[in-house]
Amino acid sequence: MSGLGTTGGIYPLAPHHLDDLQRIAADARIAATTRLPHPYPPGGARQFFARLERGRTAGTMQVFAIEDRRRLVGVCGLHDITAGHAELGFFVDPAHHGKGHATFAVGLVLAYAFDNLRLTAVWADVLATNAASLRVLDKHGFVRGDERPHDHERWPRDVPLIRHTLTSAQWREHRDGPALVALHPALRTILAAELAAGNAIRDVGRDFPKPGSVLVRLQQPFRALPSPLPDGVTFTAVNDPHWWMGELSAGTPPHLLVH
Ligand SMILES: CC(C)(COP(=O)(O)OP(=O)(O)OC[C@H]1O[C@@H](n2cnc3c(N)ncnc32)[C@H](O)[C@@H]1OP(=O)(O)O)[C@@H](O)C(=O)NCCC(=O)NCCS
Structure with a gap:
């Protein structure tokens, strides 16, 4: 291919x-x-x-x-x-x-x-x-x-x-499953809570922004963010309508959960 x-x-x-x-x-x-x-x-x-x-x-x-x-x-x-x-x-x-x-x-x-x-x-x-x-x-x-x-x-x-x-x-499931399994565990837990709260995955990507990254984009703004965030997870308000509005990041290379 x-x-x-x-x-x-x-x-x-x-x-x-x-x-x-x-x-x-x-x-x-x-x-x-x-x-x-x-x-x-x-x-x-x-x-x-x-x-x-x-x-x-x-x-x-x-x-x-x-x-x-x-x-x-x-x-x-x-x-x-x-x-x-x-x-x-x-x-x-x-x-x-x-x-x-x-x-x-x-x-x-x-x-x-x-x-x-x-x-x-x-x-x-x-x-x-x-x-x-x-x-x-x-x-x-x-x-x-x-x-x-x-x-x-x-x-x-x-x-x-x-x-x-x-x-x-x-x-x-076939398209996104492998990347979701690879997603940083702390973000996977937050993602599960988001899905349980009615949010949905828009798309999933790999190797962006860095080789080895996993990027999950949600359809809706975060609905179930834990407070405080788990150790090692950071939130950034990106507010860029061409990219995304809010971003949770964890690990190196960064894994991202965004909306
Ligand atoms: C079916 C068809 C469209 C595949 O087109 P293609 O561009 O050669 O397909 P791809 O190269 O994307 O993939 C073919 C896959 O089948 C595999 N394959 C090809 N011949 C095979 C065979 N005899 N046994 C097992 N696997 C075989 C290839 O190895 C490849 O798998 P891989 O990527 O895991 O190695 C083509 O063979 C075709 O036009 N056939 C006649 C029309 C037809 O049958 N259409 C489908 C009707 S349902």
Whole structure:
């Protein structure tokens, strides 16, 4: 996955992506594990884009281009967005497999699904033999559910689909859990009291402001600050609307709990 942070990105799928999309979608290796028609019809990408535009307008669909060095290398998107749920779909040009593109894009699309659209759950049905897709979903904390038969004539009859689901709470836990475990114990205790008092975590970061730091940003001002503060914990009124207003700091490198 190294390098994608500077050379890759996801962007709303647009007309200038469609020639590359047409080529990638026509690849038999993509068709083998997706419901894309095969042979892929001429003009298929344009027809898909017209359907996407209607879906965007209706709020039922959003698909992103995965780009690397300004070239389309795959797509990742949300389909059938309804009642707080959506299906996740993705594929990557086989010439670019194994470089972390799907992992990278799925992470960003999940943030879009849960932070922007405020969905409650995202799901994907994956063929039991699709090891790469299973691995991508596992890396993002999807929970494996029931096996179900399929009726797709191109897929082997005896290979089931496996439903994978990720709720917004599971996504946050998967994303934030390791950093919260690493958080300075005194701040962890204060954080637990804040959450019990109805505050919530906005986001969690690592290695800022120093390598080894853990930074937890709360959604609301502190509600349950102990008085006096535990030994080794200091409070600073930062009052910077671009950063944060109040900050509890502990340890070296500093761990911060802020709002
Ligand atoms: C699934 C797919 C999108 C993955 O794209 P990708 O950009 O190559 O994925 P990534 O590089 O981000 O990650 C793939 C992971 O699967 C692992 N993997 C790949 N092939 C594997 C295999 N045969 N067995 C076990 N793991 C495998 C990789 O090692 C990597 O895991 P790691 O980061 O822990 O090493 C791509 O294979 C694809 O387009 N397949 C066809 C379409 C498809 O099946 N889409 C999903 C439908 S549900």
